[in-house]
Amino acid sequence: MSHYDAPFEIHVHGDVPLRNGVNYAQLQEALKPLWTYAGAKSLADGAESAYEEEPGIKFDAQERLLTMCWTVAGDLDFRQQLDDMCMALNDLAEEGAAIEVTFYDAEFDEEEADPEEESRDDFLMLFVGPTPAAIMQVQRDLLVQDVVNLMERHFDASELDGVVAEIDKLFSERFDKLVSSLELGKPPRGSGGPGGHGGGRRPRHLH
Incomplete structure (x- = not known):
């Protein structure tokens, strides 16, 4: 163009x-x-x-x-x-x-x-x-960095462990839901999908 x-x-x-x-x-x-x-x-x-x-x-x-x-x-x-x-x-x-x-x-x-x-x-x-897990990891790291940088204006870094733990919990829940959704798309164990390939295809990218 x-x-x-x-x-x-x-x-x-x-x-x-x-x-x-x-x-x-x-x-x-x-x-x-x-x-x-x-x-x-x-x-x-x-x-x-x-x-x-x-x-x-x-x-x-x-x-x-x-x-x-x-x-x-x-x-x-x-x-x-x-x-x-x-x-x-x-x-x-x-x-x-x-x-x-x-x-x-x-x-x-x-x-x-x-x-x-x-x-x-x-x-x-x-x-x-x-993998989706690798993408979520970098998303998590960036979010933690942003939140900590913002909150360190008001709190010591040592006081923010609970905040980071909650962020980790949110990403763990999101990943579990993603895995669950992929599992639902898979054929039963021992059977093959189309073309003889078992298992659902993983998402190519998330953003």
Whole structure:
């Protein structure tokens, strides 16, 4: 698509630890929704950000780490590209990881706008991981970090153990419900599902 006069500047930011053995070709395919949206013909061609000061999309093979600090001009249809990317990265991720996406209103000028006028800026937090449990773990860790940072203004860290325990309880209950829902979708033990494969398919991604 053409991004001339696109209504948003979209920034994608996050680090994703990758499984041992993941190669550049696999990563290029997983990130294809991003670089094709930017009008590139390959990951190498599309890895550069719209802003020179941003490192763009980097793959550290030695550290097995995907790093993204990348901006592209676009519209709300970019959300579908993000969904496709997350589904693909789930198969390559070593552990759960968060990806921040910010839509900046390219047409909004804060200095010239009327006081009551608001920008169309939007923010998404996406999660990828090899399993639902891995995704929930990183969601839990981020929530604990946010809550503790907020409450430490008023309480000592040692006083917040009960709060953290309650957060853990909520995530445990959510995970139990997820497992239960997956169990309901499974055929009885000893029988095969369609095509001879037993068991329900796990969700590709949660966010």
